[in-house]
Amino acid sequence: MKKEKILGVNVSVTSYEELKNNVEKDILNHQKSFIVAINPEKILKARKDEKLKELLNKATYQIPDGVGIIYASKIKKGQIKSRITGIDCMDMLCNLANEKGYKVFLYGAREETIKEAKVKLEEKYPKINIVGYINGYEKDNEKIIKEINKSQADIVFVALGSPKQENWINDYKDKMSATIFQGVGGSFDVISGNIKRAPLWMQKAGLEWLYRLIKEPKRIFRQLKLVKFLFLILFSKKEI
Numbered sequence: 717m718k719k720e721k722i723l724g725v726n727v728s729v730t731s732y733e734e735l736k737n738n739v740e741k742d743i744l745n746h747q748k749s750f751i752v753a754i755n756p757e758k759i760l761k762a763r764k765d766e767k768l769k770e771l772l773n774k775a776t777y778q779i780p781d782g783v784g785i786i787y788a789s790k791i792k793k794g795q796i797k798s799r800i801t802g803i804d805c806m807d808m809l810c811n812l813a814n815e816k817g818y819k820v821f822l823y824g825a826r827e828e829t830i831k832e833a834k835v836k837l838e839e840k841y842p843k844i845n846i847v848g849y850i851n852g853y854e855k856d857n858e859k860i861i862k863e864i865n866k867s868q869a870d871i872v873f874v875a876l877g878s879p880k881q882e883n884w885i886n887d888y889k890d891k892m893s894a895t896i897f898q899g900v901g902g903s904f905d906v907i908s909g910n911i912k913r914a915p916l917w918m919q920k921a922g923l924e925w926l927y928r929l930i931k932e933p934k935r936i937f938r939q940l941k942l943v944k945f946l947f948l949i950l951f952s953k954k955e956i
């Protein structure tokens with residue numbers, strides 16, 4: 717799959733359909749794959765953290781999560797045209813699991829949240845086989861790995877926030893028999909209904925950030941980073 721470098725971080729040039737086909741092939745071939753969502757905030761973190769940058773660049777798929785990435789690619793005359801958010805990718809994998817019977821494991825978030833997320837996923841995907849879940853505050857990694865392996869999961873969603881979830885997947889994926897690993901950040905909170913997603917028209921207009929800002933004004937500090945990111949893109953000499 718083609719990738720573009722944005723401030724030194726790989727981003728996959730792909731579509732929802734292509735990603736779905738590739739992931740399915742990975743499952744069938746037992747080819748371990750690691751999906752990370754790349755947004756401006758993560759790229760800024762990676763600029764200051766060489767190890768994180770290396771880890772992100774090593775992932776199998778770096779999905780373009782957020783309009784900031786689309787703008788950056790456009791400014792640098794790249795080819796990334798549409799977003800695939802972390803939660804959309806998770807939705808795609810759940811659909812696949814629902815259709816094909818792949819087993820799903822949920823790891824991360826608070827106990828109440830993850831329990832509710834499981835119920836909501838089972839309502840939305842009636843045939844989904846969620847073979848287990850563990851909240852994100854369990855400290856015993858050996859126990860977590862054992863439980864995931866015992867469940868014989870094919871797909872593991874990890875929601876510990878970033879970069880904790882990426883580090884965790886990187887450290888432990890080779891000890892697990894599952895094939896697909898995705899870091900999903902706050903997605904369990906959204907699925908459980910704890911946090912509402914923006915209305916569809918705002919998502920389509922690329923205004924999800926505005927909705928989140930209205931809901932959680934303290935995000936302004938996180939969002940100001942987007943301005944810094946675009947400034948860096950505009951003034952960085954490196955082409956994609």
Ligand code: UDP
Pocket residue numbers: 824825826851852853875876877878879880900901902903904905
């Ligand atoms: N979380 C967790 N264990 C931790 C720290 C965080 O399970 O040690 C969970 C937290 O409960 C929340 C999610 O990770 O559900 C973090 O969501 P956030 O929106 O902060 O993620 P990001 O913005 O990094 O995608």
